Amino acid sequence: MSSWEWRRSVTSSAVLVEVAQARGVGSAEILRGTGIDAEVLADPVGEITAAQELALVRNLVTRFDxxxxxxxxxxxxxxxxxxxxxxxxxxxxxxxxxxxxxxxxxxxxxxxxxxxxxxxxxxxxxxxxxxxxxxxxxxxxxxxxxxxxxxxxxxxxxxxxxxxxxxxxxxxxxxxxxxxxxxxxxxxxxxxxxxxxxxxxxxxxxxxxxxxxxxxxxxxxxxxxxxxxRGLRKGVAGAVRELLMRRLTGRVSQEEVAAGLNLSLRTMRRRLAEEGTSYRQLCSETYGSLAEDLLSTGLTVEDVAFRMGYSGAPSFSNAFKQWRGVSPGRFARNLAHGHRASVPQ
Known part of the structure; x- marks a missing residue:
């Protein structure tokens, strides 16, 4: 999901249309290609995405040089x-x-x-x-x-x-x-x-x-x-989790994730730090939880490794130990005895 897909009130966009109209440009022209319906701008609780507002800003800036x-x-x-x-x-x-x-x-x-x-x-x-x-x-x-x-x-x-x-x-x-x-x-x-x-x-x-x-x-x-x-409070951490889940591999690089969010690596790291987390911690939480869920269905370690994009059980086991502090085999045995391994904090 684009980092600009969170929702916004139509208030600011309605003002942009006013600015255009004050200079003789109609709403149809200034809204062209934005995906914004003119009627929603008159709705006091109407919402559009931040991406749509940016498209409207670009139309206005372009139209008036x-x-x-x-x-x-x-x-x-x-x-x-x-x-x-x-x-x-x-x-x-x-x-x-x-x-x-x-x-x-x-x-x-x-x-x-x-x-x-x-x-x-x-x-x-x-x-x-x-x-x-x-x-x-x-x-x-x-x-x-x-x-x-x-x-x-x-x-x-x-x-x-x-x-x-x-x-x-x-x-x-x-x-x-x-x-x-x-x-x-x-x-x-x-x-x-x-x-x-x-x-x-x-x-x-x-x-x-x-x-x-x-x-x-x-x-x-x-x-x-x-x-x-409106989907904004989840912040960058939420967007990173969503992207990690779509990739389903423990080897996606930070650079690839940052690029997928239209952020520089430095900015992504700073934003995550501001939200009290890090890329490594999010990988541990996201992939660790996914691996636990798959193991809890009765799949073998080899099957889970394959589904999560690893070349084999050894590389997956090493990653799981980093995420959860125990091997996936031990985690599965603990499940069989009716309890989950504790997750180190």
Missing amino acids: DLPGLGADAGHRNRITMHGVFGLAVMSSPTILAALATMVRHIGLSTSLSRPWHEIRGGEVLLCVDDSELPADLRPFLFERDLAAAVVNYVLIVGAKPPLIRVEAARGMAARIAPILENYEVPITDGADHHVLVLDAAELDQPMPMASPLSAEQFDRECAELLER
């Missing part, structure tokens, strides 16, 4: 209240910093398709944004959209200018985003691997105007549940 400011227009049209429970979770957070953490945690429910995280360093909070997994030709538009949406909604919710100290833009995008911040006198430089928005930590300690801690906790749970239903 990647016009600078186009993404900013889309961002300025976005309101946090358009994103349902996500908006409620952010607005009811006890402090601005807590709101930032909520936004980062549930970013898949917002306009953004990038991967953010935040770090606290002394008197500064660094909001980092990694868009390296996005198609290269769409990154300028999408960064414009995300930054403009963040700025306009901060001003609307907090009633003050964003507490930005400086912005470091990746891949030469400083000039592209400068117009969005021109009224705030924020230094902008070109950075390296990812975008960094440096914020004043003292200002982020301020309470949110509509703070409601109990409500924020409830909305936070609802956001997590919604991400789960």
